[in-house]
Structures are given as C-alpha cells and as structure tokens.
Amino acid sequence: MPDRETVLAALDAVLDPRTGQGLVAAGLIQGLVVADDRAGFALEVAASDAALYAPVRDAAEAALKALPGMARVAVVLTAETLKVSAPRRASLSPQAVDQGRPKAPVATARPAHVRRVLAVASGKGGVGKSTVAVNLAAAFAARGLSVGVLDADVYGPSIPTMLGVSGAPDYIDNQITPHVAHGLKTMSVGLLTRATDAMIWRGPMASQALTQMLTQTRWGTEDAPLDILVVDLPPGTGDVQLTLVQKTPLDGAVIVSTPQEVALADARRAHTLFQKVQTPTLGLIENMTGPVFGRGGAEAEAGRLDIPYLGDLPLDAALREGGDAGVPVVVSDPDGDIAARFAEFAEALAKKLDL
Ligand SMILES: Nc1ncnc2c1ncn2[C@@H]1O[C@H](COP(=O)(O)OP(=O)(O)OP(=O)(O)O)[C@@H](O)[C@H]1O
Ligand SMILES: [Mg+2]
Known part of the structure; x- marks a missing residue:
C-alpha cells in the first residue's frame, strides 16, 4: 500500500x-x-x-x-472565492457592505409565470452544487413538474456542459427563448459570454445579468406556467452572492456540502447568508460521501443549525461522467440508486414548496 x-x-x-x-x-x-x-x-x-x-x-x-x-x-x-473579493469592494452597494443588518427591502423582480424559485448554493466551490442542481431538476421533472434550470454561477457556468446545450439562445421581442434539454428549460450566464471564461464579476454586474436571465427568459406562459426554477448560484458567501440573493425572489435554498469539517464551516456561512435575506434553507445535502471523505458531517451540522437534512450522495464516477457527457444520471439511469436518492430529495422539497 x-x-x-x-x-x-x-x-x-x-x-x-x-x-x-x-x-x-x-x-x-x-x-x-x-x-x-x-x-x-x-x-x-x-x-x-x-x-x-x-x-x-x-x-x-x-x-x-x-x-x-x-x-x-x-x-x-x-x-x-473569497480571495478575489478585494477588487469588488469599490463598487458595492451600501446594502451589500452592511452585511450585519437584515435585508433592506430591495426591489426584486419575480419572473413571470414561474411558481417557485429554488436556489442551490454552497459555501465553497467544487462540492457538487451544479451536479445536484441538474439532477434535482431532472428529479422534479420526473415527478411531472415543469422545470427550469438557471445557471447563475458567474465564476464557472457549467450547466450548459452538464445539460449538453450550447450556442446563444434566441432573443426575440426582448425575450430569451430558453434551450430545452432532457425536458428542462435552461439558461446560463455562460451562454451570454464565452462559456470557458473563468470570469470575475462584480456584484452589481452579476446581479444585473441574473435579473435579466430571470425576468426576460420565457420560462413559462400564462397557460403553462413553470412549476419550479432551480437556480445554480455561484459558490461562496461573499459580496457577489449576497447581492444576488438580495435581488432574487427565492422561495427556498438547498445547500450542498462535502462531509469534511472545513466544507461544513462554509455551509454554515451559506445558511447565515440566506438567513440575512429571510430565505428558508429547505435542506442540506451531503455530497461525495464515502470512504475517502467520510460521512455524516453534514447531517450533524444540519442538526446543529436546525435545518432539514435531505440525505447524502456517494462519491460515484457515474455522477461525474454524466456531468461531462451532458446527461444527468437521473436521466440516463432513472431506476438506479442515485436517481432514487434525488427522487427522495425532490419529494421532500416539493412538499416544503407546496408543489
Ligand atoms: N458525488 C459525486 N461523485 C463523483 N463526482 C462528483 C460528485 N459530485 C460532483 N462530482 C464531480 O465533481 C466536480 C465538481 O462538481 P460540480 O461542478 O457539480 O461542483 P460545483 O460545486 O458546482 O463546482 P463549482 O464551484 O466549480 O461550480 C465535477 O467534475 C463533478 O462531476
Ligand atoms: Mg458549479
């Protein structure tokens, strides 16, 4: 050995x-x-x-x-993500600077014909947030809901790759027509810019792009509203994230963490961020559980924070391969163990969101 x-x-x-x-x-x-x-x-x-x-x-x-x-x-x-926060400070809005106070009433535009907006967040990058977002979206769709996925991850938009879509969407009459992949409507900040750029966005710029994608994308129509829009937020709990959650009308948030103590400390900060804007944290998911990273840390942390624990996802090559191939595992292997777990998460969340 x-x-x-x-x-x-x-x-x-x-x-x-x-x-x-x-x-x-x-x-x-x-x-x-x-x-x-x-x-x-x-x-x-x-x-x-x-x-x-x-x-x-x-x-x-x-x-x-x-x-x-x-x-x-x-x-x-x-x-x-926190290491790059210095250049952003100059352009912060007063609300964003004053992080200690509860949310000031910031004008938030609800997207038309969208019943619920659910954020998927993480305290730090690389923990599987986007993987959870696309598979969770597919699990909602498997329940018969109409579902959209909005990639708001300005640092590393990966939803287009994970759902296998590319190319600028049609923009007609001030409205973006979302791509549809595996039955999911999707729009990404990566389709507005070059997808491979690792960009540094300022808070106001990011929130402007997000507001535009939220409100100008034709997610649903009066006759066929979208049941749920899953938003993949940028990782971290810095100024950009705060601005985004202040400006976005969120019905709830799901936090993804790996089992280790360092990652859990970041998950805690993500929960605090949502508390500041009075968005309920509807669940914590432990990702990459198994012999390498351990297990159970997130469940204990959820107990301490008094937020629901949704369950864990194993470190499993199929999840990574599905992401790389543009087909979420929940779609490619709907009867498998991973899909069963996402079905449970979706069921619990749908109940909390009254869907
Ligand atoms: N349970 C898992 N088992 C194996 N690989 C996984 C698992 N979850 C995620 N991955 C892989 O880990 C990498 C990071 O996952 P993902 O992109 O979903 O994380 P993220 O939190 O969205 O990261 P970023 O901060 O870059 O947006 C990807 O290659 C993904 O396929
Ligand atoms: Mg991601």
Whole structure:
C-alpha cells in the first residue's frame, strides 16, 4: 500500500502552473487523506484560476492512480472565492457592505409565470452544487413538474456542459427563448459570454445579468406556467452572492456540502447568508460521501443549525461522467440508486414548496 510520503512525493512531481513549484511545495494540497489503497484531497485555487487548474487536477489524479497498490483516488478542485473579493469592494452597494443588518427591502423582480424559485448554493466551490442542481431538476421533472434550470454561477457556468446545450439562445421581442434539454428549460450566464471564461464579476454586474436571465427568459406562459426554477448560484458567501440573493425572489435554498469539517464551516456561512435575506434553507445535502471523505458531517451540522437534512450522495464516477457527457444520471439511469436518492430529495422539497 502506498504510504503518505509516497503520495506526497508523487503529488510534488506535478507542477503548479502559477509558481512552477510542485503542488505540495506550492501549498495547494488541502485535507490529504491516505488510507490503505485510497487517497483523496482538495486542490484549493482562486476562483479565477478554476479553468487553469482543471488539467492539473486530472494530472494529480493520474499520478496517484499510477502508484502501485492505489485503488481509488478522489481529487476535488475547490475554488476559494473569497480571495478575489478585494477588487469588488469599490463598487458595492451600501446594502451589500452592511452585511450585519437584515435585508433592506430591495426591489426584486419575480419572473413571470414561474411558481417557485429554488436556489442551490454552497459555501465553497467544487462540492457538487451544479451536479445536484441538474439532477434535482431532472428529479422534479420526473415527478411531472415543469422545470427550469438557471445557471447563475458567474465564476464557472457549467450547466450548459452538464445539460449538453450550447450556442446563444434566441432573443426575440426582448425575450430569451430558453434551450430545452432532457425536458428542462435552461439558461446560463455562460451562454451570454464565452462559456470557458473563468470570469470575475462584480456584484452589481452579476446581479444585473441574473435579473435579466430571470425576468426576460420565457420560462413559462400564462397557460403553462413553470412549476419550479432551480437556480445554480455561484459558490461562496461573499459580496457577489449576497447581492444576488438580495435581488432574487427565492422561495427556498438547498445547500450542498462535502462531509469534511472545513466544507461544513462554509455551509454554515451559506445558511447565515440566506438567513440575512429571510430565505428558508429547505435542506442540506451531503455530497461525495464515502470512504475517502467520510460521512455524516453534514447531517450533524444540519442538526446543529436546525435545518432539514435531505440525505447524502456517494462519491460515484457515474455522477461525474454524466456531468461531462451532458446527461444527468437521473436521466440516463432513472431506476438506479442515485436517481432514487434525488427522487427522495425532490419529494421532500416539493412538499416544503407546496408543489
Ligand atoms: N458525488 C459525486 N461523485 C463523483 N463526482 C462528483 C460528485 N459530485 C460532483 N462530482 C464531480 O465533481 C466536480 C465538481 O462538481 P460540480 O461542478 O457539480 O461542483 P460545483 O460545486 O458546482 O463546482 P463549482 O464551484 O466549480 O461550480 C465535477 O467534475 C463533478 O462531476
Ligand atoms: Mg458549479
């Protein structure tokens, strides 16, 4: 079995494109777990570097898999969104600066012909928020609901890839016609700009784009309203996120976290953010549960925060492959175990949202 030293040496042989140092020397490896034939860690980078580091994550994963006796490797790329908050401060609205106070009555535009708006959020990047958003949306659709998915993740819009849509949507009479994939209507900030750009948006810019996508997309019609719009928010709990949740009429939020203590601290901050804007946190989902990252942390945390715990999702290659292929697992394997879990989450949430 490879030991910790061997694993660290293998990781240090992979170079950090920013500093030219090995990944260990560059201080990018967080939360390394080496247990028997398994290893896992998080590669923590600035949000603006997420795209740059995706190949590094793959290289690190390959380097560990190549070690004799290594059976399972999990590398998670997490984006530290707070590190890039400095340049945004100058343009903050007064409400956004005064984070301690309850929400000031900010004008929020409800999208027309949309019955419920549900946010999927996470305290930090890379925990599986978008994966949960698309699969949850598919699970709502499987219940017979009409469903939309709005990708508001200005840092790394990934919903187009996960649902397999591309190209600018039609824009007629001041209205955006959403793409439809797997029966889900979808619109993404990534379709408004080049999808591969890892962008840094200012709060007001991001919220303007979001408001536009919310209110100018033809999600439903008077005769056929959309039952639920699932919004994939940018990860983190900084100024951009605060501005977005202040400006968006949300009926509830779901928070996704991995089981580790560091991730849970971020989940806690996400819950606090929603409390500030009087949006109920309808559930916490633990993602990537299993032998590498552990299990149960999120359930305990939900108990402490007094929010509903919806359940866990295993670390499962099918979830990642489904995302890469543009077909959510709930769609490709509707009778499988993962789909069953999402069906449970959707059932619990539909009940809370009165759908
Ligand atoms: N349960 C899981 N098992 C295996 N892989 C997973 C699981 N959940 C998510 N992934 C993979 O982990 C990566 C990150 O997931 P995802 O993009 O959904 O996270 P995110 O929180 O939306 O990240 P970002 O902050 O970049 O938006 C993706 O490659 C995804 O396919
Ligand atoms: Mg995402």
